[in-house]
Amino acid sequence: MRDLSLQLLDWYDVHARAMPWRVPPDARKAGTLPNPYAVWMSEVMLQQTTVAAVHEYHNKFMSLWPTVHKLAAAEDADVMAAWAGLGYYARARNLLKCARTVVDNHDGVFPQNYETLLMLPGIGPYTAAAISSIAFDLPETVVDGNVERVMARLHDIHDPLPGSKPALTEKARALTPAKRPGDYAQAVMDLGATICTPKSPACGICPWRDPCDARIAGTAAELPKKTPKKKTPTRFGIAYVVRRSDGAWLLETRPESGLLGGMLGWPGSEWGDAPEPAPPVDTDWQTLNEEARHTFTHFHLRLTIMTATVGLDVAPTRGEFVKKADFSPTALPTAMRKVFDLAGPTLRDA
DNA sequence: AAATCGTGGTC
DNA sequence: TGACCAAGATT
Numbered sequence: 001m002r003d004l005s006l007q008l009l010d011w012y013d014v015h016a017r018a019m020p021w022r023v024p025p026d027a028r029k030a031g032t033l034p035n036p037y038a039v040w041m042s043e044v045m046l047q048q049t050t051v052a053a054v055h056e057y058h059n060k061f062m063s064l065w066p067t068v069h070k071l072a073a074a075e076d077a078d079v080m081a082a083w084a085g086l087g088y089y090a091r092a093r094n095l096l097k098c099a100r101t102v103v104d105n106h107d108g109v110f111p112q113n114y115e116t117l118l119m120l121p122g123i124g125p126y127t128a129a130a131i132s133s134i135a136f137d138l139p140e141t142v143v144d145g146n147v148e149r150v151m152a153r154l155h156d157i158h159d160p161l162p163g164s165k166p167a168l169t170e171k172a173r174a175l176t177p178a179k180r181p182g183d184y185a186q187a188v189m190d191l192g193a194t195i196c197t198p199k200s201p202a203c204g205i206c207p208w209r210d211p212c213d214a215r216i217a218g219t220a221a222e223l224p225k226k227t228p229k230k231k232t233p234t235r236f237g238i239a240y241v242v243r244r245s246d247g248a249w250l251l252e253t254r255p256e257s258g259l260l261g262g263m264l265g266w267p268g269s270e271w272g273d274a275p276e277p278a279p280p281v282d283t284d285w286q287t288l289n290e291e292a293r294h295t296f297t298h299f300h301l302r303l304t305i306m307t308a309t310v311g312l313d314v315a316p317t318r319g320e321f322v323k324k325a326d327f328s329p330t331a332l333p334t335a336m337r338k339v340f341d342l343a344g345p346t347l348r349d350a
Numbered sequence: 351a352a353a354t355c356g357t358g359g360t361c
Numbered sequence: 362t363g364a365c366c367a368a369g370a371t372t
């Protein structure tokens with residue numbers, strides 16, 4: 001029987017998914033490698049994020065900042081605003097840190113080895129292996145959620161994640177070929193994304209159908225096992241939307257660390273079981289009938305929205321007024337955007 | 351080393 | 362509606 005990795009590469013030659021940042025297998029075999037900057041950008045954006053969601057953001061970032069030098073010179077607020085809506089905002093902060101490190105310490109050139117890549121901000125084991133293999137054709141092994149699932153099924157491993165990760169990583173490493181490691185990395189992930197899917201895997205058309213232990217055992221659909229998670233609690237808070245008579249909005253940039261770190265938002269209370277009021281100005285407040293609901297990874301949020309219109313002489317205790325012309329709701333993370341969508345129409349346009 | 355950190359789609 | 366899921370990293 002032929003090498004498993006070669007079987008998969010044959011499948012990939014025909015079924016590779018097209019992506020803007022990707023070089024298709026024919027061109028790669030002819031010696032063309034992708035732009036490492038574009039690959040890095042895509043891999044950071046793809047962390048815990050679907051290809052569909054990344055598409056337009058990758059296009060936008062490559063258009064706004066075509067080189068690592070341009071990105072390194074960008075304003076923090078501009079990068080955060082461009083990332084708004086994509087989630088996991090620490091990625092955007094680390095994206096900038098990484099770009100500046102590459103420019104300042106690596107002469108603007110991405111390091112071409114796993115160990116050095118791993119030291120850069122926002123680049124962990126997966127991303128270091130992905131850049132190494134995809135951008136430089138180095139024989140490193142990517143282990144993402146797809147690879148974990150494919151390996152668990154191929155070897156019918158029932159030990160639950162995340163505990164089984166080292167064993168799955170070792171299985172993946174044993175299969176990584178010396179030739180075309182970049183195509184192979186993309187091939188396993190494409191396989192997981194299109195054939196070896198979490199539910200209802202298409203075993204009938206899988207290039208690894210014959211050697212797959214879980215298919216033989218009939219356990220493919222129930223793998224990989226995962227340790228159960230706690231159910232998500234609900235937290236409550238108050239958001240204050242203040243409009244000044246000249247049309248300006250009262251906003252604040254959130255602290256660098258923590259939830260929505262570095263992003264623009266409305267002043268508000270802490271989020272918890274019973275929030276304490278924390279109005280940013282002393283004025284008459286109006287409470288909206290409808291609250292903003294949003295679900296984060298580990299809790300549900302319900303925000304009571306309070307609004308007010310104030311005069312030019314008012315000095316808020318928190319936040320800063322942003323002139324009407326300088327404010328774009330698209331710069332808000334989704335939770336804050338939902339607040340705006342509810343409150344905005346109730347506040348008279350100046 | 352378990353928790354934290356977004357969002358949109360799906361079933 | 363709610364739980365799960367998607368090319369994880371950081372602390």
